[in-house]
Amino acid sequence: MIAVLILSYSCEPKLAAEAIIEKSLEKAHGGKATWEAVQRLVYKKTTTLYDAEKNKESEITKTFYNTLQPTFTSSMLWTEAGVEKRVVYDGNEIDVFENEVAITDTTIIAKAFEEIKAAQFVLWQPYKLLTDDVVLTNEGIVRLEDKMPAYKIKAVYPNSDTIWWFYFDTTTFLLKENLIQHSPTTYSQIVNMEQEEKTGLRLHKKRKSYKVDVAKDTKYLRAEYTYTIIDVKY
Numbered sequence: 001m002i003a004v005l006i007l008s009y010s011c012e013p014k015l016a017a018e019a020i021i022e023k024s025l026e027k028a029h030g031g032k033a034t035w036e037a038v039q040r041l042v043y044k045k046t047t048t049l050y051d052a053e054k055n056k057e058s059e060i061t062k063t064f065y066n067t068l069q070p071t072f073t074s075s076m077l078w079t080e081a082g083v084e085k086r087v088v089y090d091g092n093e094i095d096v097f098e099n100e101v102a103i104t105d106t107t108i109i110a111k112a113f114e115e116i117k118a119a120q121f122v123l124w125q126p127y128k129l130l131t132d133d134v135v136l137t138n139e140g141i142v143r144l145e146d147k148m149p150a151y152k153i154k155a156v157y158p159n160s161d162t163i164w165w166f167y168f169d170t171t172t173f174l175l176k177e178n179l180i181q182h183s184p185t186t187y188s189q190i191v192n193m194e195q196e197e198k199t200g201l202r203l204h205k206k207r208k209s210y211k212v213d214v215a216k217d218t219k220y221l222r223a224e225y226t227y228t229i230i231d232v233k234y
Contacts (some may be wrong), residue, residue, distance in 0.1 A: 017136035017153045021129045021166075024173040030201040038199070040233040041066045044228040045119065054221070063230075064119060074116050087112040123203055123227070126166065126175050133158055141170060145216075150176055163226040174202070179216065187212050188222070198229045 049057040062078040071091040085098040096103040144215040150167040165179040178190045195202035209223040
């Protein structure tokens, strides 16, 4: 049966990467029109980090207040080691505050800006695969660890050494996981454990990130991410 299944896949015409992503948006993630109708999104993201011995290193919950249109703006609030931190991006400039005191350290400000961008990049998938400047390649059908087949889409971004792979279920077209190459020998596997239902977009709800090698042999659980949608406005 498995041989027949593999043969049937090999005989199918190969879909373009963009076509797979469009199917994912329409069949599994609420539809492109719904993504483009969102004006404001407020959510909490809890990040729990572990070391190689499975000990908890840290746990931080950050609240994001994002405006999606007409211009992307974002505020990020959290408390860390008793210090209240706030990052505000107005679409042009970014400000960082600790206990309401403005931070002028350019390294801290640059890091905060990268986190704002990365948070939106991660949460707003797979839609951003169709809107960002990225080269997409369908690398065929692979079988994931849950034994289910998935389309493997490679994403290469200009001026970035980081390479992403996105895996979409071949039947439901749900975005199931990512593989990220940070360097020639450093990879992360991020598995989507659960999607939320409040927005209608099936955004991330629970994810697990593993440090792995190129063959995706699990080394250890590095992080868990939990997203809680507080408010969405269309």
